[in-house]
Amino acid sequence: MNVESYMIELGQRAREASRLMARADTGKKNAALQYMAEAIEANRERLAEANLQDLENGRANGLDAAMLDRLELTPARIDTMIEGLRQVAALADPIGGITGMNYRPSGIQVGKMRVPLGVIGIIYESRPNVTVEAASLCLKSGNATILRGGSEAIHSNQAVAACIAEGLKRAGLPETAVQVVETTDRAAVGQLITMPEYVDVIVPRGGKGLIERISREARVPVIKHLDGICHVYLDSEADRAKAINIALNAKTHRYGTCNTMETLLVDGAVAAELLPELGEAYYQAGVELRGCERTCALLPDAKAATEEDWSTEYLAPVLAIRIVDGLDEAIDHINRYSSQHTDAIVTENYTKARRFLREVDSSSVMVNASTRFADGFEYGLGAEIGISTDKIHARGPVGLEGLTSEKYVVLGDGHIRQ
Secondary structure (H helix, E strand, O other): OOOOHHHHHHHHHHHHHHHHHHHHHHHHHHHHHHHHHHHHHHOOHHHHHHHHHHHHHHHHOOOEEEEEEEEOOOOOHHHHHHHHHHHHHHHOOOOOOEEEEEEEEOOOOOEHHHEEEEEEEEEEEEHHHHHHHHHHHHHOOOOOEEOOOOOOHHHHHHHHHHHHHHHHHOOOOOOOOOEEEOOOOOOHHHHOOOOOOOEEEEEEEHHHHHHHHHHHHHOEEEEOOOOOOOEEEEOOOOOHHHHHHHHHHHHOOOOOOOOOOOEEEEOOOHHHHOOOHHHHHEEEEEEEEEEOOOHHHHHOEEEEEOOHHHHOOOOOOOEEEEEEHHHHHHEEEEEEEEOOOOEEEEEEEHHHHHHHHHOOOOEEEEOOOOOHHHOOOOOOOOOEEEEEEEOOOEEEEEHHHHHHEEEEEOOOOOOOOO
C-alpha cells in the first residue's frame, strides 16, 4: 500500500462527505446514531471475538496491564457504547442555531450561527470504544471524521467500523462520513496530521509521547491534553466519610484513565486522623504509596517520594501523598504540578470550596466529588471526543459544541454602507 496516496484518498472522501454532513438534517443524523446502536447490539458476539483477538495479540506482544485494560471491550463497555449513541441522538442539534442577533445603527442585523468544523482527524490508542464516541459526536455535530486507532486494536476497530457504516447507510448518509484507517503503518499518522487541505482539526488521544509528537509535527490545529496529573485535596474541614470514599474511588476505580487521581493532598490538621485508614485501604487494594516525610512518618510502608513523583502520571496502582498546611499550600502545589486536567477538594467549608473553584487553574475543578467524573458521558455530553487542557476554543471534555465553530451572519434589506 502507498500510504500517502491512501491517506490523500481518505482525505478527499472525507472532505466531500463533510459538505453533505453540514447540510444533513437532524432526523437523519439521529436515525444513523440509533441504527449504529442497533448494529452494535446485534453484533456483540462479533465485537467480542475481534476484541479477544486483539487482547491475545496484545498479551503476546507484551502490552502492560493499563493498556490491556483500555483495550478490553467488556459487556458493560459495549452497553456504554450503545447508551452513548442513544444519548447523543437525544441531545439538541447545535448546527444552524443563530444567537446574539442585534440591530446595528446602520439598520443591519448581526449575529452568529453555529457550524461544523468540517473534517476531524482523530488519533487514539487502545480503546476501541473511542471509535464509537468519536463517530457519534462528529456525526451529530455535522462533521466528517477520519479515525486512526492503534495497531493493537485493529480488529476491534474494524468490527466497530462495520457497525458504524451500517448505521450511516441505513440512514441514507454517506458511509465516508466516518472512515477508519485500515493500515497500521505509522506513516499514516504523519500523513493525516499534515493534510490541512483535507483535515480541519486533529484530536489525539493516547500517551504523552504520541500527543507531544502530534503537537510538534502537525500542520493542522490540535485539540489536546498531554497527561492527567489529577489531585484530590482533603481539607481540614472535610467530612471524614466523604474524604475516605472520594480518595479511594478517585484512585482505585480505574488505574489507566486520565482522570484518575495521581496525587493526594491532606491537610496537616487531619492527616493523623485520615491517613492511617486510607493507607490500610490502599494497601488492601494493592496500591503502592509514595509520600513526603510527614506522610512516611504516619505510613511506615510508604516509600519516600521524589520531586519527580509530584509531576508523574502513573496510570498504575501507585499514589503520591503529600501533607500540606492549609488551602493556600494545597492550591500552590496543584497549580505548580497539575497538568490542568482535573482537581478536587473535599470540604464542608463553602468559602474554601469557592476559593478552590476560582483559583485552581484546571479544565475541571470539583468539590466533594471524585475526579473520575471528569468525563463527557458523566457530564451529560453523551460521549466525548477527548479532553482539552488548552484555553482556546474548547476546554475540558469536548462534546458536540466543542466540535463546532461560529460564523457571523448579517441580515439586511438592501442596506449599503454610507
